[in-house]
Structure formats: structure tokens, C-alpha cells
Amino acid sequence: MSSSGALIYIGAPFFIQKKHFHSILTGLDSFMIHHANNPRWMDWTWQHAHSCKDVATLREWLASTGTEFHIPGHQFNEITSSYRMGITPYYFGLIKQYDNTDPIYRQIVPSPDELKILPEELEDPIGDENPARGSRPLKALIHRYTNRVLLIPTAQCAVYCRFCFRKRLVGDTAHNAREEDLQKAYEYILSHPEIEEVILTGGDPLTLGDQALRNILKALDNIPHLRIIRIHTRLPVVNPFRLTPGLGNIITSIQKPVWISAHFNHVAEITETAHQHILGWVSMGIPFLNQSVLLKGVNDSVEALKELFISLIEMKVKPYYLHQADMVQGTSHLRVPQQHGLELLRKLQGELPGYALPHYVLDNSDGSGKIPLQNQWVTTI
Ligand code: SF4
Structure with a gap:
């Protein structure tokens, strides 16, 4: 493995640009090296078929990084009985810190916090199936x-x-x-x-x-x-x-x-691999937008959002929406208060060109659509 120059080569399937490398460096010593000679790593059907779907596989993958998974089996089953787990090997390889402080881990590994359901949380928080609106004919x-x-x-x-x-x-x-x-x-x-x-x-x-x-x-x-x-x-x-x-x-x-x-929700997701594949399609004339969700502990800082949006623009992807996280059951640990979201967006306005700043929106729970939140800056900040 060499780390000199702009590209880092880590075996047949892996060329990673150094500036995007921070997200996977730690995992290389274990999980990624284990897969470095896998000739099918870059086959999307292989990635899909080898997604991590059960606690035994998750324990095995984490153990390969020297990490013990602390959620007991019965609690893990309780969490995933209402909402399943699925993690592609590629996405798991982006984890740098194998705990809830990591922006990738936090988005994808089931947490006991999901068992906490608040009274105001809903099964269908954006009213997809609101019978009063007849929106699912x-x-x-x-x-x-x-x-x-x-x-x-x-x-x-x-x-x-x-x-x-x-x-x-x-x-x-x-x-x-x-x-x-x-x-x-x-x-x-x-x-x-x-x-x-x-x-x-x-x-x-x-x-x-x-x-x-x-x-x-x-x-x-x-x-x-x-x-x-x-x-x-x-x-x-x-x-x-x-x-x-x-x-x-x-x-x-x-x-x-x-x-x-x-x-894309975090710049750690913008790897050289993602970059090259998107640019491949962009060069064929296929236009890209991006929707992100504002998530606590993932991207709820000016620095994280700025880096995400600028990196998207570099990849020729237009940041379109930043969603206020919906009131879906068992997600309170990932939601950012709307007021904080507004403060972040206000600060970003001075940091980013207008075309790099997405619309900050909230989906109405009655199914009537999106509410633009930036308009509230004048009155609430
Ligand atoms: S956010 Fe999108 S990709 Fe993720 S589980 Fe929901 S529908 Fe699937």
C-alpha cells in the first residue's frame, strides 16, 4: 500500500483520491484489506447480494476491525423487527470510527435509541397515505x-x-x-x-x-x-x-x-469511487441533484454542511433540498431542532454561493407538501 501522491492505491479495486481518503483510512487495516483482492468488489450486484442484514454478519464485520458490538442479540432483534438493517460492504468500508460518533455508522447501524418512540412521532410523517387527501390512488x-x-x-x-x-x-x-x-x-x-x-x-x-x-x-x-x-x-x-x-x-x-x-448527507460519502461514477454519467449528459437530511451528529454544523455542499458542486451535483428530518417513529436521537437548522442555514448563506445552498424544507405531515423554512429567517432569527 502506498500513500504518496494524490492517489492512494490499496489493491486492485481501490484507487482513492487522497483528499477524499479521510473517511476510510482507519477501516483499511482490517475490513477493506480483507476485501482488497475481491475481484467482484466493483460489481454492484455483488455489493447488493452481500449486504449485511443480520447481527451475526455485523458482529463479524465489526470484529474484523477489532470492534466489539455491544448491543445484546435480543435488543438488536427488537430494533430490527420493526425496521430491518441493510449495509453494503462498500458503505461499511466508509466508516472511520466504529461507534455512534461516526457520521456513516450513525446513519446505518441500528441503535437502541430507535426503541424510544415519542407521542408526536408518526408512522407516515409526510402524509403519503393520508386518506383525507386520497394521495395514494x-x-x-x-x-x-x-x-x-x-x-x-x-x-x-x-x-x-x-x-x-x-x-x-x-x-x-x-x-x-x-x-x-x-x-x-x-x-x-x-x-x-x-x-x-x-x-x-x-x-x-x-x-x-x-x-x-x-x-x-x-x-x-x-x-x-x-x-x-x-x-x-x-x-x-x-x-x-x-x-x-x-x-x-x-x-x-x-x-x-x-x-x-x-x-449524500456527509462529505465522507463523497469518495473518489462515487465521484468517478457520477462524473461518468454526467459526461454522458445525465444531470444530477442532491437531497440531504439534516441529522444530529452527522451534518449539523456549518463546517459539515459547507464541505458537503461545496464537494457536491465540485462533483457537478446541484444541492437541491436540505430536509428537516421528519417526525418518523424512533428517530428523535437523529433530529436537529428546526431553530438550529435555521441558524446553520443563515450562517451558510454568507459562506456559499447561492447555487450551492439548497432549500431548507419541512414536509407537512398532512401530505400537502413542502414548507420552505428559510423564509422564517427574518422573523425567527
Ligand atoms: S432514505 Fe431512501 S435509501 Fe434510505 S432506507 Fe429510506 S428510501 Fe431507502
């Missing part, structure tokens, strides 16, 4: 805004983020769309000429195979009044190998513009 489709719909082809994700606002459905195969559900969704969109944009979300649409994605994109491309397609995905962060040239070609073969909205 079909299994695979949510229609909350007049001119855009969410299409949910799968409920599976590559990882299971501990703060997820759709904890109630992600990972549950009962929520995966069947072909007939997708056909009904296409018919719905076709019969609603006011719909201009379809957002593929989930779950994570990029966990689907190329053929399934091609079919969905082609079907949407054939709807004349539809103008834009957007894909919400965390794969560029947790399994960037999914951004293959082959899938890029499928996306660019679509006549309508297809925007990718990634989900």
Missing part, C-alpha cells in the same frame, strides 16, 4: 402535487437508513409493484394530462435490474404529455458501482430528460 403511485406523481416500482433499498421517512414500507416485499400495478400506474398517468413529471422512488429504483428499468423508462417515455422523469436514489452513495455505462446508455436513450436525485 394506486399501490404503485402517490399523487400529492397536481402536476407530479411518485411511482414506486420497488420497496427494496440497497441500505436501510436509520432515519428513513418511509420506514413503514421500505424493505417489505408486499409493497413491491407487480407488472399489473405498473400498468395501472401508466394508465393513471395517461388519463391525467396535468401530470408533467414522474418521480421514481421507493424503496430505491436503482436496485432494479437494467431490463426492468428500461421497461419502466420506455413506458413513461411513451406518455406524450409527460415532460420530465426523475429518479430518487441512494445508490450513488452506498453502491456507486450501480452507475454503469450500460444503465447510463439506457437512461440517455430516453427522449425525455431523466434527472437523478442522489442522497
Whole structure:
């Protein structure tokens, strides 16, 4: 292993630019070196298939770094019985400090704090399925805004983020769309000429195979009044190998513009690997946005947010939204008070060019949409 120059080489699959290296340096001595000669490390399907899903694997991975996992088995089962765990080997390799002080560990390793459910916390904190609004007319489709719909082809994700606002459905195969559900969704969109944009979300649409994605994109491309397609995905962060040239070609073969909205929350997630894969797609003409969630102990400082947003711009990804964490059950340990979020954004305004500053927003729990929070600076700060 050499650490001289701008690039650090650590075995066949690993070239890491030094300036982005801080996030994985500690883990190299153990977990990463264990995988250094794995010829399939850069195969997204291998990463997906070898995700850590049970406590025995988690203990094994942590033990390989010399770390003992302190949550007893029965408590771990209690936490994951209501919300599963999933960690790709790649994402685990980004952990630097194997405890709750690490921004990656904190986002992805189950914590006993999740068992604390506050009275004001909700199962469906953004009102996806508010019956009063009738916003989920079909299994695979949510229609909350007049001119855009969410299409949910799968409920599976590559990882299971501990703060997820759709904890109630992600990972549950009962929520995966069947072909007939997708056909009904296409018919719905076709019969609603006011719909201009379809957002593929989930779950994570990029966990689907190329053929399934091609079919969905082609079907949407054939709807004349539809103008834009957007894909919400965390794969560029947790399994960037999914951004293959082959899938890029499928996306660019679509006549309508297809925007990718990634989900980076911390600069430690912006590795050279992620950078190169995103730039590969950007060079094919695929535009990127990013949505982040403001998370306690992860990115709740001016320094962390500034570095995240500037690094996104360097990667040609536009910071779009910074979400106030939703009132989802068992996530109070990750939520930042809104007042603190406003202070952070106000300070960032002087530190960043306008195009690098995302909109700080809160999703209304009644399903009526997003509330921009910056407007409150004048009156609350
Ligand atoms: S990838 Fe998105 S939908 Fe899936 S668990 Fe994470 S936040 Fe939730």
C-alpha cells in the first residue's frame, strides 16, 4: 500500500483520491484489506447480494476491525423487527470510527435509541397515505402535487437508513409493484394530462435490474404529455458501482430528460469511487441533484454542511433540498431542532454561493407538501 501522491492505491479495486481518503483510512487495516483482492468488489450486484442484514454478519464485520458490538442479540432483534438493517460492504468500508460518533455508522447501524418512540412521532410523517387527501390512488403511485406523481416500482433499498421517512414500507416485499400495478400506474398517468413529471422512488429504483428499468423508462417515455422523469436514489452513495455505462446508455436513450436525485448527507460519502461514477454519467449528459437530511451528529454544523455542499458542486451535483428530518417513529436521537437548522442555514448563506445552498424544507405531515423554512429567517432569527 502506498500513500504518496494524490492517489492512494490499496489493491486492485481501490484507487482513492487522497483528499477524499479521510473517511476510510482507519477501516483499511482490517475490513477493506480483507476485501482488497475481491475481484467482484466493483460489481454492484455483488455489493447488493452481500449486504449485511443480520447481527451475526455485523458482529463479524465489526470484529474484523477489532470492534466489539455491544448491543445484546435480543435488543438488536427488537430494533430490527420493526425496521430491518441493510449495509453494503462498500458503505461499511466508509466508516472511520466504529461507534455512534461516526457520521456513516450513525446513519446505518441500528441503535437502541430507535426503541424510544415519542407521542408526536408518526408512522407516515409526510402524509403519503393520508386518506383525507386520497394521495395514494394506486399501490404503485402517490399523487400529492397536481402536476407530479411518485411511482414506486420497488420497496427494496440497497441500505436501510436509520432515519428513513418511509420506514413503514421500505424493505417489505408486499409493497413491491407487480407488472399489473405498473400498468395501472401508466394508465393513471395517461388519463391525467396535468401530470408533467414522474418521480421514481421507493424503496430505491436503482436496485432494479437494467431490463426492468428500461421497461419502466420506455413506458413513461411513451406518455406524450409527460415532460420530465426523475429518479430518487441512494445508490450513488452506498453502491456507486450501480452507475454503469450500460444503465447510463439506457437512461440517455430516453427522449425525455431523466434527472437523478442522489442522497449524500456527509462529505465522507463523497469518495473518489462515487465521484468517478457520477462524473461518468454526467459526461454522458445525465444531470444530477442532491437531497440531504439534516441529522444530529452527522451534518449539523456549518463546517459539515459547507464541505458537503461545496464537494457536491465540485462533483457537478446541484444541492437541491436540505430536509428537516421528519417526525418518523424512533428517530428523535437523529433530529436537529428546526431553530438550529435555521441558524446553520443563515450562517451558510454568507459562506456559499447561492447555487450551492439548497432549500431548507419541512414536509407537512398532512401530505400537502413542502414548507420552505428559510423564509422564517427574518422573523425567527
Ligand atoms: S435509501 Fe431512501 S428510501 Fe431507502 S432506507 Fe434510505 S432514505 Fe429510506
